[in-house]
Amino acid sequence: MAVKIRLLRMGKIRNPQYRIVVADSRTKRDGRAIEYIGIYQPKEHPSVIEVKSERVQYWLSVGAQPSEPVQRILEKTGDWQKFKGLPAPPPLLVAPSKQSKAEVYEAEAKAAAGVADAKPATQSKSAKKAAAPEVAEARPADTKPADPAEPNREAVAETAQDPAGAGADAS
Numbered sequence: 001m002a003v004k005i006r007l008l009r010m011g012k013i014r015n016p017q018y019r020i021v022v023a024d025s026r027t028k029r030d031g032r033a034i035e036y037i038g039i040y041q042p043k044e045h046p047s048v049i050e051v052k053s054e055r056v057q058y059w060l061s062v063g064a065q066p067s068e069p070v071q072r073i074l075e076k077t078g079d080w081q082k083f084k085g086l087p088a089p090p091p092l093l094v095a096p097s098k099q100s101k102a103e104v105y106e107a108e109a110k111a112a113a114g115v116a117d118a119k120p121a122t123q124s125k126s127a128k129k130a131a132a133p134e135v136a137e138a139r140p141a142d143t144k145p146a147d148p149a150e151p152n153r154e155a156v157a158e159t160a161q162d163p164a165g166a167g168a169d170a171s
Contacts, residue, residue: 002026005059006067007040008033017041020051020070022059035059040073046093051077 002025009030011017020038023031037059038051056074060066060083066074074080078088 003034003059003062003064004067005037005056005064005070007069015043017043020073022064025065038073044095046095048095049073049077049092051079053077053079053082057083 003022004025005020005022006029007018008021008023009016009018018040019033019036020040021033022035022037023033027033035055037055039048040050041048051074056079060079066080071080074083075089076092080086081088
């Protein structure tokens with residue numbers, strides 16, 4: 001029996017996702033597999049490639065033949081070079097870890113409230129230096145000094161009488 005390492009297509013139309021499988025060469029493309037040894041998702045950026053390296057090495061050592069796309073994937077992961085005794089390839093690109101929605105929301109809320117020092121990442125260093133003095137000059141002008149003739153709102157609220165008598169229920 002000839003054994004092949006090949007791709008088994010899954011996913012939706014125009015969104016292919018593959019499993020890397022070990023199967024009899026006579027079975028259908030999406031037919032029964034002997035073992036699942038990895039996944040490949042080409043639509044992600046960068047492409048998701050996960051391979052069980054020790055299982056790949058075992059199947060290659062017992063004579064399983066990879067298809068051309070699988071061989072290219074194994075070359076990217078370094079499993080093919082390890083099997084052939086060649087030098088390892090450069091490391092794969094890895095997608096950055098995603099932030100949770102709660103963290104993103106909190107960061108946006110702080111930036112909107114002005115609590116965090118939210119600096120736009122798109123500005124160049126010279127633009128940041130030029131904008132910094134303008135911001136420093138604008139902040140004192142925006143804040144209004146307390147006018148001694150104007151009464152304190154908190155003090156007025158404490159002394160004000162409640163016409164509806166809502167304060168009587170609280171005591």
